[in-house]
Amino acid sequence: RTVYVNGDYLPEDQATVSIFDRGFLMADGVYEVVSVLDGKLLDFEGHLVRLKRSLKELAMDNPLSDEDFLAAFRALVDKNAITDGLVYLQVTRGNPGDRDFAYPAAGTRPTVVMFTQSKPGLADAPAAKTGWRVISIEDQRWARRDIKTVQLLYPSMAKMEAKARGADDAWMVEDGMVTEGTSNNAYIVKGGKIVTRALSNDILHGITRAAVLRFAAEAQMQVEERSFTIAEAQGADEAFITSASAFVMPVVEIDGAAVGTGQVGPVATRLREIYLEESRKAAV
Ligand code: PMP
Numbered sequence: 001r002t003v004y005v006n007g008d009y010l011p012e013d014q015a016t017v018s019i020f021d022r023g024f025l026m027a028d029g030v031y032e033v034v035s036v037l038d039g040k041l042l043d044f045e046g047h048l049v050r051l052k053r054s055l056k057e058l059a060m061d062n063p064l065s066d067e068d069f070l071a072a073f074r075a076l077v078d079k080n081a082i083t084d085g086l087v088y089l090q091v092t093r094g095n096p097g098d099r100d101f102a103y104p105a106a107g108t109r110p111t112v113v114m115f116t117q118s119k120p121g122l123a124d125a126p127a128a129k130t131g132w133r134v135i136s137i138e139d140q141r142w143a144r145r146d147i148k149t150v151q152l153l154y155p156s157m158a159k160m161e162a163k164a165r166g167a168d169d170a171w172m173v174e175d176g177m178v179t180e181g182t183s184n185n186a187y188i189v190k191g192g193k194i195v196t197r198a199l200s201n202d203i204l205h206g207i208t209r210a211a212v213l214r215f216a217a218e219a220q221m222q223v224e225e226r227s228f229t230i231a232e233a234q235g236a237d238e239a240f241i242t243s244a245s246a247f248v249m250p251v252v253e254i255d256g257a258a259v260g261t262g263q264v265g266p267v268a269t270r271l272r273e274i275y276l277e278e279s280r281k282a283a284v
Pocket residue numbers: 033180181182183184185203204205206207208209242243244245
């Protein structure tokens with residue numbers, strides 16, 4: 001693989017970053033994941049807007065112009081001959097000096113890393129036909145989940161707990177209400193109405209979420225942005241998640257209880273089709 005580090009395109013085994021980089025020492029960094037279908041980037045603009053917001057919230061310099069980000073993404077897709085897959089982008093605060101809690105001096109160059117992951121057939125994941133099984137777990141992450149930081153240990157622990165219990169993912173719960181999945185936004189469908197938690201600092205503002213809610217409204221589907229419990233989700237007609245890499249993925253079981261019929265439902269199926277069709281059309 002050819003990867004990107006601070007302006008250079010290098011073979012992955014020659015790409016290096018300082019051990020003093022604050023991304024490594026303190027998880028002081030942010031990231032984005034953009035899907036590639038047919039060699040084109042999905043929702044690129046939305047991901048770039050969110051990246052810039054994450055950087056701003058952490059008072060980190062924006063290292064590249066929008067044009068340079070797009071050019072680098074395209075170059076990596078090209079150099080690695082990616083038809084279907086992902087581009088991962090990470091910006092950390094860098095650090096030329098020693099370990100210190102205080103940020104380095106203004107003007108310190110952030111570290112920018114990008115790489116691709118080839119995923120042939122990404123849009124035809126067999127799981128979309130059978131659905132995911134999820135477990136619930138207490139949400140023990142920090143309180144700024146709206147910032148897409150590389151501080152992913154708790155979601156990793158939750159994913160491992162899900163795997164240990166034979167499930168595909170975990171839905172995190174805070175004060176009795178579902179926040180989101182380990183790396184996706186959570187939804188239920190009841191009586192034709194799509195319900196998903198409202199945006200706040202409690203969840204990541206999913207780019208796929210924004211697109212799916214827009215498409216749902218355009219298709220005259222009812223949407224309600226409010227919190228829900230695991231019990232309500234278990235009693236719903238359907239459940240699903242959204243993310244840049246899973247698109248719209250049905251959820252058919254929560255903590256061992258079937259959701260609705262226990263089969264993939266029509267609303268999730270339709271939203272997945274619309275999302276894939278519309279975002280392919282708008283891909284760059
Ligand atoms: N929530 C969390 C915690 C995530 O990590 C992700 C994926 N990055 C999402 C939601 C979905 O966001 P997006 O649709 O932008 O991929």
